[in-house]
Amino acid sequence: MADNSIPSDGVEGFLPGWEMVVGLEVHCELKTKTKLFCGCANSFGQEPNTNICPVCLGLPGSLPVINEQAVELAIRIGLSLNCTVDKSIFHRKNYFYPDMPKDYQVSQYEKAINENGILELPLSKKTVRIERAHIEEDTGKSVHVGGDGGRIHGADHSLVDYNRAGIPLVEIVSAPDLRSAEEAREYVTELRSILVASAASDGKMEEGSLRVDANVSVRRQGSEEFGTRCEIKNLNSLRSLTRAIGYEARRQVALIEAGERVVQQTRHWNEDQGITSAMRSKEEAYDYRYFPEPDLVPLEPSTEWISEIRRHIGLLPAARRERLTALFSDVSYGPVYDQIVTAVGLGLDDLVVGAAENGADPRLALARATNEVASDIGNLPRLTIENFSGLIKLESQSKLSATQAKTVLGKMLESGADAAEVAKSLGFEALDSTVIEDLVDQVIGASPKEWERFSSGEDQLAGFFVGQVMKLSKGKADGKIVTSLLRSKRS
Amino acid sequence: MGSTVGLGACEIAELVSSKEISALEVAEEHLALIESQDANLNSFLQLSSSAAIAAAKEVDAKIARGEDPGRLAGVPIALKDNLVTRGQTTTCASQILKEWKPPYSATVVERVSSAGAVAMGKTNLDEFAMGSSTENSSFGPTRNPYDLNRVPGGSSGGSAAAVAAKFAALALGSDTGGSIRQPAALCGIVGVKPTYGTVSRYGLIAFASSLDQVGPFARSVKDAALLLQVIAGHDPRDSTSLESPFPDLVSNLDKGVRGLRVGIIEELIEGAAPMVGEALMASARSLSDQGAKVEHVSVPAVTYGLSAYYLIAPAEASSNLARYDGVRYGLRVDGQDMNETYVSTRTQGFGAEVKRRIMLGTFALSSGYYDAYYVKAQKVRTMISDSFQNAYDRFDVLLSPTAPTTAFELGAKASDPLTMYLSDVCTIPTNLAGHPAMSVPYGLGENQMPIGIQILAPALGEVNMFRVAKAIENAAPAITKGLFWE
Numbered sequence: 010m011a012d013n014s015i016p017s018d019g020v021e022g023f024l025p026g027w028e029m030v031v032g033l034e035v036h037c038e039l040k041t042k043t044k045l046f047c048g049c050a051n052s053f054g055q056e057p058n059t060n061i062c063p064v065c066l067g068l069p070g071s072l073p074v075i076n077e078q079a080v081e082l083a084i085r086i087g088l089s090l091n092c093t094v095d096k097s098i099f100h101r102k103n104y105f106y107p108d109m110p111k112d113y114q115v116s117q118y119e120k121a122i123n124e125n126g127i128l129e130l131p132l133s134k135k136t137v138r139i140e141r142a143h144i145e146e147d148t149g150k151s152v153h154v155g156g157d158g159g160r161i162h163g164a165d166h167s168l169v170d171y172n173r174a175g176i177p178l179v180e181i182v183s184a185p186d187l188r189s190a191e192e193a194r195e196y197v198t199e200l201r202s203i204l205v206a207s208a209a210s211d212g213k214m215e216e217g218s219l220r221v222d223a224n225v226s227v228r229r230q231g232s233e234e235f236g237t238r239c240e241i242k243n244l245n246s247l248r249s250l251t252r253a254i255g256y257e258a259r260r261q262v263a264l265i266e267a268g269e270r271v272v273q274q275t276r277h278w279n280e281d282q283g284i285t286s287a288m289r290s291k292e293e294a295y296d297y298r299y300f301p302e303p304d305l306v307p308l309e310p311s312t313e314w315i316s317e318i319r320r321h322i323g324l325l326p327a328a329r330r331e332r333l334t335a336l337f338s339d340v341s342y343g344p345v346y347d348q349i350v351t352a353v354g355l356g357l358d359d360l361v362v363g364a365a366e367n368g369a370d371p372r373l374a375l376a377r378a379t380n381e382v383a384s385d386i387g388n389l390p391r392l393t394i395e396n397f398s399g400l401i402k403l404e405s406q407s408k409l410s411a412t413q414a415k416t417v418l419g420k421m422l423e424s425g426a427d428a429a430e431v432a433k434s435l436g437f438e439a440l441d442s443t444v445i446e447d448l449v450d451q452v453i454g455a456s457p458k459e460w461e462r463f464s465s466g467e468d469q470l471a472g473f474f475v476g477q478v479m480k481l482s483k484g485k486a487d488g489k490i491v492t493s494l495l496r497s498k499r500s
Numbered sequence: 501m502g503s504t505v506g507l508g509a510c511e512i513a514e515l516v517s518s519k520e521i522s523a524l525e526v527a528e529e530h531l532a533l534i535e536s537q538d539a540n541l542n543s544f545l546q547l548s549s550s551a552a553i554a555a556a557k558e559v560d561a562k563i564a565r566g567e568d569p570g571r572l573a574g575v576p577i578a579l580k581d582n583l584v585t586r587g588q589t590t591t592c593a594s595q596i597l598k599e600w601k602p603p604y605s606a607t608v609v610e611r612v613s614s615a616g617a618v619a620m621g622k623t624n625l626d627e628f629a630m631g632s633s634t635e636n637s638s639f640g641p642t643r644n645p646y647d648l649n650r651v652p653g654g655s656s657g658g659s660a661a662a663v664a665a666k667f668a669a670l671a672l673g674s675d676t677g678g679s680i681r682q683p684a685a686l687c688g689i690v691g692v693k694p695t696y697g698t699v700s701r702y703g704l705i706a707f708a709s710s711l712d713q714v715g716p717f718a719r720s721v722k723d724a725a726l727l728l729q730v731i732a733g734h735d736p737r738d739s740t741s742l743e744s745p746f747p748d749l750v751s752n753l754d755k756g757v758r759g760l761r762v763g764i765i766e767e768l769i770e771g772a773a774p775m776v777g778e779a780l781m782a783s784a785r786s787l788s789d790q791g792a793k794v795e796h797v798s799v800p801a802v803t804y805g806l807s808a809y810y811l812i813a814p815a816e817a818s819s820n821l822a823r824y825d826g827v828r829y830g831l832r833v834d835g836q837d838m839n840e841t842y843v844s845t846r847t848q849g850f851g852a853e854v855k856r857r858i859m860l861g862t863f864a865l866s867s868g869y870y871d872a873y874y875v876k877a878q879k880v881r882t883m884i885s886d887s888f889q890n891a892y893d894r895f896d897v898l899l900s901p902t903a904p905t906t907a908f909e910l911g912a913k914a915s916d917p918l919t920m921y922l923s924d925v926c927t928i929p930t931n932l933a934g935h936p937a938m939s940v941p942y943g944l945g946e947n948q949m950p951i952g953i954q955i956l957a958p959a960l961g962e963v964n965m966f967r968v969a970k971a972i973e974n975a976a977p978a979i980t981k982g983l984f985w986e
Contacts, residue, residue: 063604067823070584070606070703072738103819105842112822298865303710303816305739
């Protein structure tokens with residue numbers, strides 16, 4: 010059943026009387042210099058099949074040697090998620106697929122390096138249990154040419170690029186603790202922030218360095234038992250994640266309400282059609298024939314090493330949020346708190362804290378960061394804390410109007426220039442308040458009827474006067490100053 | 501035949517280094533013999549004549565320049581065709597890799613070559629080293645140089661036959677369940693399976709990774725010791741490679757066996773042919789005559805070796821051999837879709853024994869059977885190690901036949917896999933324990949075929965193992981029979 014009419018934006022209490030249960034498996038590419046088992050560079054975007062060697066190509070006779078930096082970053086992730094870090098071993102996961110050079114994947118199965126952690130969601134204040142965060146190697150990438158929907162079945166031919174084969178991954182497996190698509194989104198957002206903050210991954214979903222599989226089931230509200238779950242593979246954006254989960258949960262409810270049963274399946278998300286479809290059922294599921302990888306020895310990180318890694322983890326999102334919160338007298342859960350969560354999620358908190366330390370108004374800095382800077386986040390590296398602080402100060406000293414400040418900030422992000430310079434080049438020289446007063450007087454003189462109505466209490470006419478002044482000043486007057494002048498002249 | 505054919509590795513290296521003979525003439529004489537005689541033996545799958553000539557000239561040039569040519573200067577060596585050689589076809593005696601040219605060389609190949617050895621070519625084997633007679637080669641069987649109607653043993657039958665036939669002074673083989681020791685015994689030469697982890701597996705095409713080990717073939721214990729010293733030692737490209745330095749075997753060889761405690765494994769005499777048992781007892785008496793303390797010892801767990809091995813080795817093999825799927829290299833037989841391509845490629849590319857073991861291993865690892873088979877076999881493996889350890893508390897080395905019989909006739913066991921598997925009953929337990937063991941020739945049986953004595957030692961016990969091997973070699977009756985070409 011493929012029903013496009015089902016809205017798939019997940020919301021709380023998505024269908025009355027039903028509850029969805031979601032667990033996520035997040036695959037995160039580690040930011041190592043080299044691949045997991047060989048000396049090939051860990052990089053993105055090269056010509057296909059140029060970043061390969063006998064080891065990552067699984068040539069006969071080649072052997073893997075574990076990358077110590079990958080283990081270190083995996084431990085960093087484990088510690089950041091409050092996991093127990095312990096001795097672990099590698100297993101082989103056996104199945105045939107063209108993008109897997111050895112036709113088995115080296116992964117951790119029985120004993121993962123990180124187990125039993127937790128992640129706290131900042132907005133819903135929910136604690137999600139982390140079952141494990143284990144190390145494994147990435148596969149190559151297939152491109153299926155011809156046929157339907159870029160899948161191997163029905164394709165005319167397939168091309169494989171092995172550059173990605175052997176890139177180190179950590180798979181973070183949550184317990185089935187999430188209860189809505191929104192919680193799933195919040196979980197991935199927070200997890201991504203943690204991965205970036207701990208410098209273990211660049212967390213770029215759009216480049217595939219963060220990939221999510223979602224296990225979704227539904228049950229009647231109040232039921233303790235889990236329903237039959239389906240796993241949706243390869244959700245590569247937050248939008249896909251929430252849409253796919255929403256769709257899948259509704260699909261399952263519709264099935265059950267129609268008296269049918271949910272079949273345990275692996276499902277594929279079709280972004281264009283907005284639906285999930287079956288890839289393989291439980292009966293067709295692979296028997297992975299896991300067994301301990303004989304070419305690798307157990308990982309036994311010493312407690313000294315683990316403590317050293319712990320010491321070098323930077324500020325994690327929760328601490329970063331506290332640091333921002335401390336700049337304000339009271340944020341509790343209002344809009345400012347949401348902005349704080351956004352700022353930390355986007356890595357803008359250093360900017361805001363830096364501006365505040367330079368004496369800029371934190372509230373204004375937070376607003377500009379989470380609106381204007383966030384909408385051009387790609388240019389963030391061009392914006393220095395000094396320049397950003399300068400801009401905020403110009404605005405709060407009314408040397409730039411809000412509109413002007415936003416325009417200037419946009420240009421600063423493009424060019425990396427200083428706020429005052431940009432303002433000057435745009436002709437945004439701050440208007441002296443005496444100049445503004447002259448303009449206000451001119452406008453009052455030109456519209457005596459409107460002034461009378463305003464004076465007698467028709468407050469909505471303020472906008473009219475401000476607009477007139479703006480027109481005269483070519484947008485250089487500060488709206489707030491104009492408004493207060495109008496008010497003082499009325500009385 | 502040329503004057504250098506039949507010389508040992510130590511002699512050749514000495515003569516070449518002192519410029520009494522040239523590496524070039526050594527290479528040319530050996531190549532000429534192989535070219536004229538190997539058609540009968542089929543020990544080589546590919547001969548690398550021009551590369552050998554070039555390598556020999558380089559050795560001579562080094563010596564002329566006054567540089568150190570290495571410990572194996574000019575010594576002709578044969579390489580089992582499951583060791584990858586850069587730019588040179590490496591087949592594993594399988595149709596699936598018939599034309600595969602690796603872009604890199606195995607660590608052991610690099611090590612023998614930088615020690616000055618001259619590689620003559622790649623030798624025949626049972627496909628993917630699975631077999632005990634070299635009859636499972638998809639390029640025809642190798643024959644025994646003492647009787648062309650008989651097998652050389654296997655899986656390293658090509659390497660063993662080549663060294664026995666004097667086509668090369670040395671050879672490298674691999675031993676997963678006896679694949680060096682058993683053919684060494686059947687061909688009347690020395691063959692060594694070192695402690696797991698002492699020799700790099702990088703570039704050895706895997707059969708069963710936790711059991712595979714590369715080792716030497718030679719016609720004397722001393723030559724085998726020399727080659728082992730060249731190839732042993734840590735390799736950062738193999739995670740299972742040991743860090744500890746490898747001891748000097750050659751300088752300890754002639755220390756004798758006085759005071760060494762030698763145990764004869766009772767369980768492994770029982771199934772052996774009487775002539776093999778008699779040779780074993782004679783070798784034991786010679787050790788006792790030279791001052792060793794020889795006793796019988798029971799190592800009961802060794803009798804479970806075969807069963808455990810035929811679960812663990814196929815299980816690992818089923819995974820190791822998955823990569824031969826027609827996608828990236830080797831044979832590809834196109835089908836209608838991906839699965840059909842996989843199936844056609846593997847159906848045509850693999851021989852019957854390889855398929856049998858892949859299926860056995862796939863079954864042993866399957867969900868629902870894993871605990872009953874694979875996990876249980878691993879427990880037996882631990883039990884075997886413990887059983888050996890108990891014996892080594894009281895003995896420095898252990899003795900047994902290398903193989904229950906001498907070389908059998910071609911075709912005699914080929915249709916009965918179980919009987920064939922029994923050829924390795926004496927050698928398999930060592931691989932499961934990861935310990936070293938070697939085979940030393942001890943004269944001929946009543947059928948005029950060579951008999952091998954197996955010396956087993958605890959992990960890293962190579963020094964004592966070689967001392968005992970040398971003592972047996974000193975006392976062994978000569979192999980009086982001529983080679984097929986002599």
